[in-house]
Amino acid sequence: MTGYLLAFISSLFFSIYVVPRKLSKLKPIEFSQLMAIGYFTSTVILYLFKPVLGFHETLSPTLLLAVLGGAIWAASFVTFVKAIDILGLSRSNQWKNLQGPVAAIGGLIVLNEAQTTNPVFVLLAAVTIFASAAALTISTSKQEAKANLRGVYMAALAGLGFGTTAVIQKYVTTNVGVYSQQVVLSFSIMASIALYLLITRQKLPQINPSDRQTRLGLLAGILYLGASFFQLQSYRFLPASIAFTIIQLNAVWTIGIGILYFKEIPFKENRNRILLGLLLAIAGILLLGLARK
Numbered sequence: 001m002t003g004y005l006l007a008f009i010s011s012l013f014f015s016i017y018v019v020p021r022k023l024s025k026l027k028p029i030e031f032s033q034l035m036a037i038g039y040f041t042s043t044v045i046l047y048l049f050k051p052v053l054g055f056h057e058t059l060s061p062t063l064l065l066a067v068l069g070g071a072i073w074a075a076s077f078v079t080f081v082k083a084i085d086i087l088g089l090s091r092s093n094q095w096k097n098l099q100g101p102v103a104a105i106g107g108l109i110v111l112n113e114a115q116t117t118n119p120v121f122v123l124l125a126a127v128t129i130f131a132s133a134a135a136l137t138i139s140t141s142k143q144e145a146k147a148n149l150r151g152v153y154m155a156a157l158a159g160l161g162f163g164t165t166a167v168i169q170k171y172v173t174t175n176v177g178v179y180s181q182q183v184v185l186s187f188s189i190m191a192s193i194a195l196y197l198l199i200t201r202q203k204l205p206q207i208n209p210s211d212r213q214t215r216l217g218l219l220a221g222i223l224y225l226g227a228s229f230f231q232l233q234s235y236r237f238l239p240a241s242i243a244f245t246i247i248q249l250n251a252v253w254t255i256g257i258g259i260l261y262f263k264e265i266p267f268k269e270n271r272n273r274i275l276l277g278l279l280l281a282i283a284g285i286l287l288l289g290l291a292r293k
Contacts, residue, residue: 003237006230007246013227015253018093020216020223021084022262028081029197030205031217036074036190037207038221039228043182046225050179057177063184069168070188076161078193079154086151087137090258090265094133094281095155097251100288101126102163103244110167113239118291125287129248132280135273136255136265166231166244173235182228245288251281 024031083092104122107113133155137148172181197204208214234243255278258264267274 003234003243004246006234007238007243008249010227010230010234011247011249012253013223013230014247014250015093015257017220017223017227018080018084018089018254019257020220021081022089024213024216026205026213026217028078028085029193029202031220032074032078032081033190033193033197033205034207034214034217035077035220035224036186036193038218039224040183040186040190040221041218042222042225043179043186046229047179047183053179055177055179057180059180060176062172062175063180065168066172066181066184067188069165069172070185071192072161072168073165073185074189074192074196076158076165077189079161080158083151083155083158087148087155088258088264089262090255091133091136091148092151092155093254093258094129094136094251094277095152096159096162097129097248097281097284098126098133098156098159099161099163099166100129100244100248100284102160103166104288104291106163106167107170107239107244111170111239116239117242121287121291125284125291128280128287129251129284132251132277132284135277135280163244169232170235170243173232178229178232178236181232182225185228242289242291245285245291248285248288251285252278255281 021031026034080092080096083096086092087095101122104117104125105119108117108119108122133152137152169181169185194204205217206214207218209218231243231247234246237243238246255274259267259274265274
């Protein structure tokens with residue numbers, strides 16, 4: 001029961017942490033770097049509470065996989081932020097949530113979870129989530145449809161990267177732990193984005209706590225600590241394919257935030273498609289849940 005509760009809490013944070021992007025005017029790469037700084041700082045502070053929390057983790061070469069995971073996650077997040085700018089939260093999140101089937105399939109192949117997970121239901125879930133995303137990708141003009149297609153590609157690519165990172169995180173959690181992994185992963189994310197900025201001769205974003213844009217980026221990183229922490233903790237109790245299934249509930253929360261709060265899709269004019277997309281999203285989550293043998 002503990003693992004299910006942790007995964008559920010993680011799903012809430014996975015919806016909330018992207019909200020600051022809707023309020024930010026920074027370039028995607030600048031916002032991503034500030035988010036990474038906020039995330040890294042938070043993980044270090046959490047790790048310093050080791051005497052209070054009483055956790056014991058042995059440093060291992062396996063943590064190097066977290067470096068790889070961080071680099072993949074960094075590229076995926078920048079891509080996802082660009083997709084949000086084009087599609088909005090509700091639409092981009094559904095294409096990004098193809099990460100669920102990607103993580104489940106990765107768990108089957110890489111983590112040898114085939115004995116506990118039914119691949120047929122995983123594939124059915126992938127098709128259902130794809131259909132949900134397609135239903136929510138509503139365009140009002142040819143020009144918007146062309147832009148939406150670019151956003152779809154970006155969000156789906158981000159989902160592939162996030163799903164791959166989830167498999168790496170599950171493996172590292174099983175063999176090392178949560179706290180040290182978060183420090184290494186977040187540092188890798190921050191360093192990867194900084195390296196990209198340096199290579200492309202772009203300026204690193206200035207950190208000014210009194211500036212609203214800076215605070216929004218840092219806040220996203222702090223909120224992502226909640227998403228990541230509870231996700232990794234759930235991995236201690238559940239197979240990756242199952243934990244990630246419950247975390248996909250963020251699709252429901254994000255659709256609600258995007259449509260009801262940010263008014264990204266006119267509800268009255270598109271009520272049937274929105275309801276269809278929501279039902280398909282829930283169906284995809286249930287199918288992933290049924291994948292557990």
